[in-house]
Amino acid sequence: MVTQNKTRESSLVVDDRENGLFRVNRKAFLDEEILHMEREKIFNRCWLFLGHASELPNPNDFVTRNVGGKELIFNRDRKGEFHAFLNTCPHRGAMVERQESGNSIAFKCFYHGWAFNNNGNYATRHQKGTYPENFNHDGCANLIPVKLEQYRDFFFVNYDDGANSLDSYLADAKIIFDLIDQHGPDGMEVVGGAQKYSIRSNWKLLMENSYDGYHALDTHETYFKYLTEAIGGPAEMPKVTNVMNLKNGHASIEGDAPWGRPVAKWIPAWGENAKSEVEEIKREVVSRVGAERANRICQLGRNTGIFPNLVINDIMAITIRTFYPVEPGVMNVTAWALGVKGEKRDFRKRRLDNFLEFLGPGGFATPDDVEALESAYRGYAAYKLAPWNDISRGMSRGQGEPFKADDEEQMRCFWREWDRRMGGE
Structure with missing residues (x-):
């Protein structure tokens, strides 16, 4: 249905409802700085589709994919719970899981061998004396979880901890x-x-x-x-x-x-x-x-x-x-x-x-x-x-x-x- 609101004009979008004119400046498609702003203001703050529940039918199933410029692991743990983690090792940053899909109770980084349970918890046993006894007491060595919510069987992630719920966002x-x-x-x-x-x-x-x-x-x-x-x-x-x-x-x-x-x-x-x-x-x-x-x-x-x-x-x-x-x-x-x-x-x-x-x-x-x-x-x-x-x-x-x-x-x-x-x- 048509609604009548006041005219609004920015440098890139003309929304002239009184005269029935809507235009977009082509600079919006071309400018590197605009793309940088989109990554910060849109892709880092909106709910982004991650995957469908049917892609992970069994406990321990996983898929990896790039969502909004960030490599992610979308998986189910041993109990069948769904998770989303940044696919980057907290040690030195290498991708932890390099396969596109599979079934595994753990993930292991190929670079230095750090391992993680599929609930994200750090699971590496190092030689005595190489790290403090209370190493990872604050979770610094765990995989980093990403805000994950679902509507029906559709899962979305959001990189903004302060974002409204997916339910509110989908409206x-x-x-x-x-x-x-x-x-x-x-x-x-x-x-x-x-x-x-x-x-x-x-x-x-x-x-x-x-x-x-x-x-x-x-x-x-x-x-x-x-x-x-x-x-x-x-x-x-x-x-x-x-x-x-x-x-x-x-x-x-x-x-x-x-x-x-x-x-x-x-x-x-x-x-x-x-x-x-x-x-x-x-x-x-x-x-x-x-x-x-x-x-x-x-x-x-x-x-x-x-x-x-x-x-x-x-x-x-x-x-x-x-x-x-x-x-x-x-x-x-x-x-x-x-x-x-x-x-x-x-x-x-x-x-x-x-x-x-x-x-x-x-x-x-x-x-x-x-x-x-x-x-x-x-x-x-x-x-x-x-x-x-x-x-x-x-x-x-x-x-x-x-x-x-x-x-x-x-x-x-x-x-x-x-x-x-x-x-x-």
Whole structure:
């Protein structure tokens, strides 16, 4: 819904609500000092997605990954409790665990052999006299824990000890995680491993792109031609019925679309044999959550951005995607696919096919989007002559008038929070 607030303008963001104008200075994508500020004011203070509970199904399981520029261990201890530790030895700083995943009751640094239980406690026995008897009485030799909280099966970390709770931070975005978790009676799981790739563009452009309905038909024309054959008729523009400002910079677009969904939206390309199975899945969802909620889960899809850099695309498949800046013009992207726990093999295959054909790095969409973002970034070389990006579409709609599929309000939600955190108020 449209709300009318006073105009606000900083050096990088123009939010002129009286005249329906929203612009972002391209310097925000190019400047090294701005990236330094983002690391301090955003990535060091916001809740950042770490991983999904299904990645650690057993006690002593672990994964390692870089989150917000810091190497972390995400693990379960012998009792099954979840932890997040900085993956750096308190002795001299080397990475303690160098494998990407595994199962271990302890971690050992290869540099000098310091060892730690998987609850983070120092576990090395040194020769008598090499260290004081009360060495580590203050925990100085333990692995350093990171603030860790979860909502449903999604785990987040925060490097700011004074940060508000994850529950408060997610605000109205919790409904997105609720809807995803209700796809199946036993919840969801990460399917297979992760896809990792780099894009030569600024990280904020991928957040914009991930819920940008305006670009779909032009940029992904090839996919919509393919989809016309798959569904046995014209592939129309997705019908966005809800643009959600989820607070704290989070936003989502929701609506019906022509593609099939493994959670119970059949299309002719799947064959008549699959139709009854899809109907059975939908009946199960209805029995569990009610008809209205089931229709939202089965029929409607969502593209969601969780500030600052988590994207959840619940469309023809479900992907979780994070992206971190290496420099102003380079980002590293990691993507995971989610599937229903215990779903039938043919539906799991269909889910993965959907994921790969559109959302995967070699699919119909991702190469198009990468080219668009890299092309835009090359264009910013002339930013002193052409300094502004326009994100005004739909801003002048009247009070209470719903936004449309190709409006840009969801991006404005991101930029208002970005500007606030960067000191634009």
